[in-house]
Amino acid sequence: MPSQVRLCNQLAAALAAGALYRTKVEYSTARNKTLERHAMSWLYEMRRFTDQQSLSGVARIVRRGVARQAVSHGLELCPSHGAKKMFGILNSNPWLTSLLAHHVVPRGQSLLGNFRLRNWASQTESSVIGGQSSRFIRDISIDIGDLIGSFGNRPPASIAALRKAIVVFITRTIEETVTPPHSASSITPPSDYNMLSKLMREKVEKTAGLVRNDVSFITFNYDTCLEFGLVRRSLGVDYCLGEPFIDPAEERLSTAPARAEAARLDQLGSLPQVQQDHPNGNRAFMKCHHDRPDGYARCST
Amino acid sequence: MDTPGARLNLGSRIVGKHHGCGAPLEHEPAIVRPTWNKSASTRGLESVWQRAATEIGSAENIIVNGYSFPKTDMFFKYLFTLGSHSDTRLESFTVINGPKSAALKTQFADLMGTHEFGRIPTTTNSCLRDRTTSSRTSWPR
Numbered sequence: 253m254p255s256q257v258r259l260c261n262q263l264a265a266a267l268a269a270g271a272l273y274r275t276k277v278e279y280s281t282a283r284n285k286t287l288e289r290h291a292m293s294w295l296y297e298m299r300r301f302t303d304q305q306s307l308s309g310v311a312r313i314v315r316r317g318v319a320r321q322a323v324s325h326g327l328e329l330c331p332s333h334g335a336k337k338m339f340g341i342l343n344s345n346p347w348l349t350s351l352l353a354h355h356v357v358p359r360g361q362s363l364l365g366n367f368r369l370r371n372w373a374s375q376t377e378s379s380v381i382g383g384q385s386s387r388f389i390r391d392i393s394i395d396i397g398d399l400i401g402s403f404g405n406r407p408p409a410s411i412a413a414l415r416k417a418i419v420v421f422i423t424r425t426i427e428e429t430v431t432p433p434h435s436a437s438s439i440t441p442p443s444d445y446n447m448l449s450k451l452m453r454e455k456v457e458k459t460a461g462l463v464r465n466d467v468s469f470i471t472f473n474y475d476t477c478l479e480f481g482l483v484r485r486s487l488g489v490d491y492c493l494g495e496p497f498i499d500p501a502e503e504r505l506s507t508a509p510a511r512a513e514a515a516r517l518d519q520l521g522s523l524p525q526v527q528q529d530h531p532n533g534n535r536a537f538m539k540c541h542h543d544r545p546d547g548y549a550r551c552s553t
Numbered sequence: 554m555d556t557p558g559a560r561l562n563l564g565s566r567i568v569g570k571h572h573g574c575g576a577p578l579e580h581e582p583a584i585v586r587p588t589w590n591k592s593a594s595t596r597g598l599e600s601v602w603q604r605a606a607t608e609i610g611s612a613e614n615i616i617v618n619g620y621s622f623p624k625t626d627m628f629f630k631y632l633f634t635l636g637s638h639s640d641t642r643l644e645s646f647t648v649i650n651g652p653k654s655a656a657l658k659t660q661f662a663d664l665m666g667t668h669e670f671g672r673i674p675t676t677t678n679s680c681l682r683d684r685t686t687s688s689r690t691s692w693p694r
Binding site: 415416418419422423424426427430431432433434439448468470472474476491492493 | 559560561562563564565581582584586598600601604605608609612618620629
């Protein structure tokens, strides 16, 4: 009888292992299928190589003599089909190689850093909730871990640091991915937001009895592109943080001295861009605080 | 002529910035993470959520644009459910979220109650451009 139990246990373990293996294979297949012909699949290849720590791949790349510049930037590329295709293109196009080395690679490295951060958080999470990869689920687990003071093998004191890492991750992702268009003098809203704010402006102007404050946006976006659109159409922005509604028309007419201006800036409390953030460094974009040039700033509409 | 690609780096440059009153800003940007307990990570932003609920409750026309309404987002579910409970009569409800618009409308109907939801005219559009076109005649008020 004990031997039968042992056999059953072994069989169960084998079946479980088989199921896990099958799940893993199916997951890999689905993942690869999803990334097939995806515009960023080459970036995924980089990440996979980094995960595998395959030095022979680098050696092969270096031997080909194509990606020396990329490697000199610290970027490691996977010699799989996607990377090979890219190398084929680069071989016949020195200009593209230069572009990759000077523009795409640094940007890719930055994104790669985000991937590493995400993987780090994901690994910790996996030990707690069985490998679910949803970002939302991960954040839930970190919050609960912080609440109960236990999150896998991490010291309790480091759980708060992990939460901060997620904030950094989101912040950096916004900075890397939200790049609104700009003219010589100002940042402009992306086309969709421009269309939305234009539509709103038209409707407000053409509808009797409807004023700007009657239209509200509840946005869950992290970027400020909606605000760019509203300010461009002189619709004003109110973040509902306790300040009164700011009328851009009144702002433009203001001839108040510096002290009064400072008070108004306190009320404004919005659009957290500063002059040096403009890509051209154009001073016409922002009017910095009179008393504190490095301090609070407002958009000059 | 606009050129793409202005990098703002707002969060990274927050260190050393000051409020108008001279008080330094927090070194960590205030970000409401996608988590189960948004109220814990939004201290200081209570007035914003309260105003959002008020605006939902007093709205005569609601347009949901580009929100996928994940089932795990319990915070929004309760914000909308509690916020939409008011005496204001909702005149129209529009969902703009690509091919999933119709399914999303069902989710919102579940929140508001199918009886109430069935009374108001509802629309689904695949994209904002569709809404822009159709809104010339159908935008309320």
